[in-house]
Amino acid sequence: MPGFSRTHIMIRVALTGGIATGKSHVLDQFRRRGVPCLDADELAHGVTSAGTEATQAIAARFGADVLAADGAVDRKKMGPIVFADAAARHDLDAIVHPAVYRAIGAGLRAFELVGGAPFALVDIPLLYETGHASDFNRVIATVCPPDLQIKRLIDRGINRREAQQRLDAQMPAVEKAARADFVIRTDGSVEETNRQVEKILEILAS
Known part of the structure; x- marks a missing residue:
């Protein structure tokens, strides 16, 4: 998977961690304190919106049924497919991740042009799984016990079986923290x- 340019003067910091370990809250706290932030999940929404190259490739691989009425990839339809099938998840990642990392690179270059901040933060849940940790100067990991991750996912409306599948599809949060x-x-x-x-x-910031 291609990386992005490392010509930035601004320190690059990645935020990662397992699903439901509080990454979104932590990202929001840094953002509220004036840190330039990017969210890989938000960028992935753009990458899989209607008419993009990635969306066309996903429809070709998984069928047009995985698209929503507006032509974007329907995550609720894709989730059960890819979290239950490692090969399908690999195929989806191979389509989406390169486009997301290109978007991250563009965002970091824009932050560098604006200047004024000692570092920028990028929330990338699958940082280690995608092999991109070396693209960053520092890594922050969020962590909590797996049973709390499951509870948080259930509170979001995901059943226990699917919640466990999502945990199993990622590197354990404690390993990321290590x-x-x-x-x-x-x-x-x-x-x-x-x-x-x-x-x-x-x-x-020091």
Whole structure:
């Protein structure tokens, strides 16, 4: 999978972690504190919108039934397919991930042109799985116990079987945390999580 240009002066920081480990909250906290942020999941929505090259490739591989009425990829239809079938998930990733990393590269170049911030943060859930950790100067990982991940997914309306499938499809959160430069535990209070954000922000901005 192609990487992106590493010519940026701005420090590049990746945020990763298992599903339902609090990445979105942590990203929002950095963003609220003025850090330029990108969200790979949001970029993936753009990549799989109606009429894109990736969407056309997905329809060719999985059939037009996986598209929504507006022509975009329907995630609710794709989810059960790819989380139950490793080969299907691999095929989807091979289509989507290169396009997402190109979008990340474009976003980081735009941040660099604007300037004014010591670092930029990119939320990439599958950073290690896609082999792109070396594209970044630092990595932050969110982590919480697997049973809490399952509970959070169930609270989102996903049944227990599908929740477990989604955990099984990713590298364990504790393994990601072991590889990261910074770890944020999200099984405590919101205030405790935010204090960890503040501490890391202070280090990275110094």
